[in-house]
Amino acid sequence: MSFIEFRSVTKTYERRPALSNFTLHVEQGERLVILGPSGCGKTTVLRLLAGLAVPDEGAITVADTVVAANGRVLLEPEKRNIGMVFQDLALWPHLTVEGNLQFGLNARSVPKALAEERIDSLLRLTDLADRRQALPSELSGGEQQRVALARALVLEPLILLLDEPLSSLNLELSVALRDEIRRLHERLGFTLLYVTHGREEAFEIGQRVVMMENGRVDRIGLPAEIRKYLNDRLESAGGALGGDKQ
Amino acid sequence: MFLPLAGLALQSASHSAYVDAFTRAGDSVLRSIGYAGAGASFLTVLGFLLGYLVHSRSLRLAHFTDGWTLFLFAVPGSVTGIGLVSLWNTPATAFIYASPWIVLFGYVSQYAALTTRTTVATLNQIPRSMEESAQVAGASWIRRIVRIVVPLSGRGLLAAWLLAYVFCLRDLGITMLVYPPGGDTLPVRTFTLMANGPPDLVAALCMLMVAATLFPLFAFAIVVRRGRSPSVVH
Numbered sequence: 001m002s003f004i005e006f007r008s009v010t011k012t013y014e015r016r017p018a019l020s021n022f023t024l025h026v027e028q029g030e031r032l033v034i035l036g037p038s039g040c041g042k043t044t045v046l047r048l049l050a051g052l053a054v055p056d057e058g059a060i061t062v063a064d065t066v067v068a069a070n071g072r073v074l075l076e077p078e079k080r081n082i083g084m085v086f087q088d089l090a091l092w093p094h095l096t097v098e099g100n101l102q103f104g105l106n107a108r109s110v111p112k113a114l115a116e117e118r119i120d121s122l123l124r125l126t127d128l129a130d131r132r133q134a135l136p137s138e139l140s141g142g143e144q145q146r147v148a149l150a151r152a153l154v155l156e157p158l159i160l161l162l163d164e165p166l167s168s169l170n171l172e173l174s175v176a177l178r179d180e181i182r183r184l185h186e187r188l189g190f191t192l193l194y195v196t197h198g199r200e201e202a203f204e205i206g207q208r209v210v211m212m213e214n215g216r217v218d219r220i221g222l223p224a225e226i227r228k229y230l231n232d233r234l235e236s237a238g239g240a241l242g243g244d245k246q
Numbered sequence: 247m248f249l250p251l252a253g254l255a256l257q258s259a260s261h262s263a264y265v266d267a268f269t270r271a272g273d274s275v276l277r278s279i280g281y282a283g284a285g286a287s288f289l290t291v292l293g294f295l296l297g298y299l300v301h302s303r304s305l306r307l308a309h310f311t312d313g314w315t316l317f318l319f320a321v322p323g324s325v326t327g328i329g330l331v332s333l334w335n336t337p338a339t340a341f342i343y344a345s346p347w348i349v350l351f352g353y354v355s356q357y358a359a360l361t362t363r364t365t366v367a368t369l370n371q372i373p374r375s376m377e378e379s380a381q382v383a384g385a386s387w388i389r390r391i392v393r394i395v396v397p398l399s400g401r402g403l404l405a406a407w408l409l410a411y412v413f414c415l416r417d418l419g420i421t422m423l424v425y426p427p428g429g430d431t432l433p434v435r436t437f438t439l440m441a442n443g444p445p446d447l448v449a450a451l452c453m454l455m456v457a458a459t460l461f462p463l464f465a466f467a468i469v470v471r472r473g474r475s476p477s478v479v480h
Contacts, residue, residue: 050378051381052378077382078383082382084382090373090379092380104384107380107385107386107389151383155383155384
């Protein structure tokens, strides 16, 4: 049995299907990227796994525990030990960098000394030690992104969900943060589900890539396999277009 | 709009009028501020909870309650007052009926829509991900509300409190009908004295009413000007 399993999951928002009979298996410690166009259901996968949405049909299992099934949440989001970086980052603007990291630790009753240790370690790891007392509005885009990442990781989650975390950054910063995410993953060993619509980003970060279309898995494979599949598809589409012209 | 106030200011422009006003209605002024402050505080808490339920679509009942509060707001205060009298004026509930609580009940039933709608409008400005990220971080509902949602709604809640305060302070319809013995408010006292009191005294009472209304509004403006406003980061 895989560490994370989506079994025939269907999710509909106001009669519009977001996921249809969606099945996916993710192994522990894996770096899996979900790639697809806007509206294909990528974010829904993360929200279902985090417990922020409920599957209409099907079941979701994490570490042999069914966390949600057939319209019911069986394990509350606050008890799933999942870290999530939202697309808009969702940094709490009234809390400092330290406050943002401390919040979850307090919520989970982590002893103060241990909490301090973890915060120090994560701030060093993400190169934010000197920004500890800054408010999110005082940080650059890259720093905000790193705070969001540190906030999720300070809780030592089993699973980290990243929802297009680099979409608002320039290319240079985006490349630097991709490296940082890979480095953190190798060091901390969490299972990573990373959602993006950027192909290069997906191929660089993912150990496996899932392509989604219209709420379904279109193809799963190694980055090189997906790259080839996409190139072939592009070529055949070009050929068809060329044929039409003739 | 300005002329009636100017007329009252001119009419009350004597030291003796204000001395007389404080002597004959000082207790009513304090009671008005106390009732309005307490009413606004209850209404803000209730409005926040109802507004949160409406905003988060947590309960179907919340939408019904939302509609009901709007209906109660539309009902004339005198009707609400008579309803309260018929409900609470019994020997078993006299301890409520003969206390300031009955006035507060009246304010809460009439004006809950104000704070509920203000809260919904405020919560609509806060990205849902703010609370969701706290939930994923392991925070209970109470912790999310106290540490994340309320601080981010600060100005909106303050505005809701002020709105409720102003409406409670000026209320006549309900208060006139339900105020406990010896517990009238400034609008009620002014209305009573208008029938046979000296005009300069009534004008001075009206000016006190204006001052009691404006004071928290100015305080709010100062707080907003001085306060550091954390903006939501995207």
